[in-house]
Amino acid sequence: MKPINVGLLGIGTVGGGTFTVLKRNAEEITRRAGRPICITVVADKNLELARKVTGGDARLTDDAFAVVSDPEIDIVVELIGGCGVARELVLQAIENGKHVVTANKALLAMHGNEIFVAAQKKGVMVAFEAAVAGGIPIIKALREGLTANRIEWLAGIINGTTNFILSEMRDKGLSFADALQDAQALGYAEADPTFDVEGVDAAHKATIMSAIAFGIPMQFDKAYVEGISKLDAVDIRYAEQLGYRIKLLGIARRREQGVELRVHPTLIPERRLIANVEGAMNAVLVQGDAVGATLYYGKGAGAEPTGSAVIADLVDVTRLHTSDPEHRVPHLAFQPNQVRDVPVLSIDEVITSYYLRMRVEDKPGVLADITRILADSSISIEALIQKEAAAGESDTDIIMLTHRTVERNANAAIAKIEVLESVQGKVTKLRVESLS
């Protein structure tokens, strides 16, 4: 059968992994797809790198725009990243009637709505399994595996860099700065780690998952994003004493009034499977009304794991590229005319439990003042640790876990606590999810 011709844009880490795996497993992949999938042309600014990786098995060019208008090409794989030239290339490829496979989460989270409308108009597919959680087929699970369900919420460890750093902080008692250095030395964090450690990358992925889980548009600009750079090692230890682990979670939850969409360090009970996902691994927990909780675990980054997801999309598109669009899985899981404009709630409206740590004078009555404020705000306490002051010190830590309340209410109570004379400085607040 006639091969399907792929134009690959960008032969960096993921591009290289995709090329290598497609070549190594060509026979097995053809046995599955029913026809050969060939990377016919590779575009990269670095032609020398491209030559090295492809070993002469593909045409090379440094002009990606020539690829997206090449009549020979059936599918364009965009692995350039970012929202500049990548956006233009993807839109031009669609305009030229090409199917697109991309791993570009930033592009989809920020320009997905525009891209899917364009694809819909042209009757082409835009596949993006590789954009979320690397090699884990989570997009397929959400979009096709769980179609029976009203998805209630999902929560994912979807950034390997931060999970590696948090694992190091807990295992070795390191500060954030030291753990970040380790991560950089081992290649788990970039020289400028901002996108990862500040939660932006996780928010892109959570945004994409929220859209296909709930049938809503991409609303990245409404997501609440808080990273781990301000996380204090002491809170990891206190959390452990309370039976919790701290993970950077991307959370999307359906509520009556809208959708919660947020990324932040989160305490989760240590007995949950997802609490035990360590190092650079990823995992996504999905709660459906029929299926209950399901969990998907694997490598969330890296050349071959991400290449695995790119190729799975290539096989899907190969199977469906000549079929009527109505036979295809809709981009956002729901039919295009069935996507609903549900608002993302502001972080003030989020309902969750809280971990609070405060530095107080170690004297009678302090705890009574604090718990009175919480009681007046109808915030119940689930657990509390009051440390004895260390020898020679007059201050000590109080740590508490609250029951669920709306964030605005928690913040108001915290503001009142912070003005108590016996309370030193700011209250540290972390969110807690039982994930049950």
Next chain:
Amino acid sequence: MKPINVGLLGIGTVGGGTFTVLKRNAEEITRRAGRPICITVVADKNLELARKVTGGDARLTDDAFAVVSDPEIDIVVELIGGCGVARELVLQAIENGKHVVTANKALLAMHGNEIFVAAQKKGVMVAFEAAVAGGIPIIKALREGLTANRIEWLAGIINGTTNFILSEMRDKGLSFADALQDAQALGYAEADPTFDVEGVDAAHKATIMSAIAFGIPMQFDKAYVEGISKLDAVDIRYAEQLGYRIKLLGIARRREQGVELRVHPTLIPERRLIANVEGAMNAVLVQGDAVGATLYYGKGAGAEPTGSAVIADLVDVTRLHTSDPEHRVPHLAFQPNQVRDVPVLSIDEVITSYYLRMRVEDKPGVLADITRILADSSISIEALIQKEAAAGESDTDIIMLTHRTVERNANAAIAKIEVLESVQGKVTKLRVESLS
């Protein structure tokens, strides 16, 4: 758009769950599928039950054969179970050009080859997500999510009854018989639990997964099947001392000479995520050459979780039922002419590590005799516990973990150990998998 008409055969637990979820989430499912999916007719011997569950929302009949020849019906959902009438109904439905969705693992493991040939000839789909691991979309992950990979092995906790019993034995120190009684009282085990506890159900599921993972036919009759009914609680405790949990695993592994396909109680390192899957939950770990290890976790049984998988198949079939067969995902993941007749290796040929427990006289030289026999068979010892004899007893236990060796070799060494005068009775042998 014109609804798709479904004929449901069997309105027991899974049939009821399917009906309930499809009705409850009708709006959301239609938003995904692009057209309504209606259970038009329900066939069950128990018309009263059918009436109660459907509440008048479907035609009822006690004649399932009328449903599979009803020209109005597009898809037949077979939830009767077993290999008798269910096989006839499925084959007749295919013969009549209907697509089939089934949760019947025994039928597929034993008659799948015949059924898929028939379906291929008629150009209809047979979907079976619900046949393995209930609500976990593991068939979809293996067949579509991991198409880039050469699957190296998979190992699954794919029987909730036995996992519940093993969890109870470990948590509460119960014997198998007592834990089985608990499971029966709680509805996790049937009155006749043979199929579950003897590993037959898990072997059906492992057979199906092996076929789609490796592109081979169903070869259930070649599977090695060993259940948990002879498992001694003492081995669970010793395994724990060595840092292992015992789980009933269904394992399929690709080897040079063929495929290992086996179900048996297995020691796995307690730090593995899958070792911490407790109660009636299921999980499948898949090792692909590109993606590495991925894990899929969720409820493996029950009305709504299994119904969730049935409906996911209904949505898939609805999307694809008017498309050319070449656009569809092949039944066994690989194109029909690309399925290869790879032999299943006999259990003698399996390569794994072993846990050995033996009762010996507590006197000098015994251990030397035993380790000499193992050394002569080139079996290395990875860990060893030798208990001191209890007060007043002259016998004691030796427990050891070996390195990997071929099972025939292990058995030969064990036979030699058993004839030693200082060794009492039989050696208990359990298999160990590092799953790394």
